[in-house]
Amino acid sequence: MKICLSEFTFNSFEDILSEAFANDEFILIDSESNIIQGEGKPDAALVSYELMFKALKSEEFFEKYLSLVEGCSFVQGSWAGIETPQAQALIQKSEIFSHGGGIHAIPIATYVFAQILRTIKSIDAHIDMQRNKEWKQMMSVGELTDLSIGISGFGGIGQEVARIAKAFRMKVYATKRSPVLSDNLDRLYKPSELNEMLAICDFVVNCLPSTPETYKVFSDSQFSSMRETSMFINVGRGESVDEISLANALLNKEIAYAALDTTDPEPLDSNSALWNLENCFITPHDSAWGPRAPLRAVELFIDNYRRFINEEKLINQV
Numbered sequence: 672m673k674i675c676l677s678e679f680t681f682n683s684f685e686d687i688l689s690e691a692f693a694n695d696e697f698i699l700i701d702s703e704s705n706i707i708q709g710e711g712k713p714d715a716a717l718v719s720y721e722l723m724f725k726a727l728k729s730e731e732f733f734e735k736y737l738s739l740v741e742g743c744s745f746v747q748g749s750w751a752g753i754e755t756p757q758a759q760a761l762i763q764k765s766e767i768f769s770h771g772g773g774i775h776a777i778p779i780a781t782y783v784f785a786q787i788l789r790t791i792k793s794i795d796a797h798i799d800m801q802r803n804k805e806w807k808q809m810m811s812v813g814e815l816t817d818l819s820i821g822i823s824g825f826g827g828i829g830q831e832v833a834r835i836a837k838a839f840r841m842k843v844y845a846t847k848r849s850p851v852l853s854d855n856l857d858r859l860y861k862p863s864e865l866n867e868m869l870a871i872c873d874f875v876v877n878c879l880p881s882t883p884e885t886y887k888v889f890s891d892s893q894f895s896s897m898r899e900t901s902m903f904i905n906v907g908r909g910e911s912v913d914e915i916s917l918a919n920a921l922l923n924k925e926i927a928y929a930a931l932d933t934t935d936p937e938p939l940d941s942n943s944a945l946w947n948l949e950n951c952f953i954t955p956h957d958s959a960w961g962p963r964a965p966l967r968a969v970e971l972f973i974d975n976y977r978r979f980i981n982e983e984k985l986i987n988q989v
């Protein structure tokens with residue numbers, strides 16, 4: 672079979688790719704989607720990180736790439752969701768499409784706990800004291816033992832958050848549409864029971880995708896259900912949060928903090944009240960990035976290719 676990869680990805684992971692596809696032919700493309708090795712139409716393609724970002728930024732590049740991979744038996748994406756026009760186009764143009772859900776779980780979960788520890792250990796206050804050359808010991812909460820975390824959307828990211836939370840000896844709750852077994856979960860709630868879960872959580876992590884069912888799931892009712900001392904962290908999609916309601920909740924001290932790696936729209940509107948709130952921490956949707964992320968995408972592609980050859984269901988198959 673003919674395997675389409677970017678030249679950059681092939682050069683970065685040549686050893687494992689050559690071993691995994693020893694009996695196949697590579698079609699390599701450059702940063703402008705020009706074929707520089709091989710010929711013909713590919714049978715399988717990996718939309719690796721650099722291709723994904725180029726596709727999101729350049730319509731001309733994506734149209735050229737889409738024409739190249741049209742009719743592919745199998746296309747593997749690197750991004751977690753399928754709501755973007757680019758992902759939808761690839762789904763339509765390929766026989767089987769698989770998204771990259773789960774390969775970002777570790778760096779995103781790391782981000783979640785970076786923000787949690789930022790508050791629990793009063794890191795910002797300590798930075799201010801250092802800047803002012805103050806030596807004043809603080810009586811912060813200091814640890815996460817027995818504190819509770821609620822995870823909305825218990826997929827790959829949510830499960831990694833839960834695993835780390837248990838290492839901190841936290842109580843872990845989550846919502847999910849279908850039953851799931853996990854040693855790292857104290858109780859699973861139905862999505863309709865979200866407010867009930869929120870009421871008992873010190874930290875709330877939104878991992879929800881963007882769908883009609885999740886649109887502005889977090890609104891006035893949800894933030895008023897949360898504890899005044901709680902923190903809301905959004906690593907799901909910005910569309911699942913009513914940001915006016917969130918800003919009001921932060922201003923009115925209905926919740927203590929928020930950390931947002933995703934917003935609606937992106938970039939966040941410069942007039943949004945969230946920018947100026949001292950208890951709201953905004954990052955530019957980069958929590959998923961880590962040096963191992965491209966390798967995980969390649970490993971998922973190899974795993975799914977083997978499943979495809981053996982006529983098994985792919986991981987994250989749409």
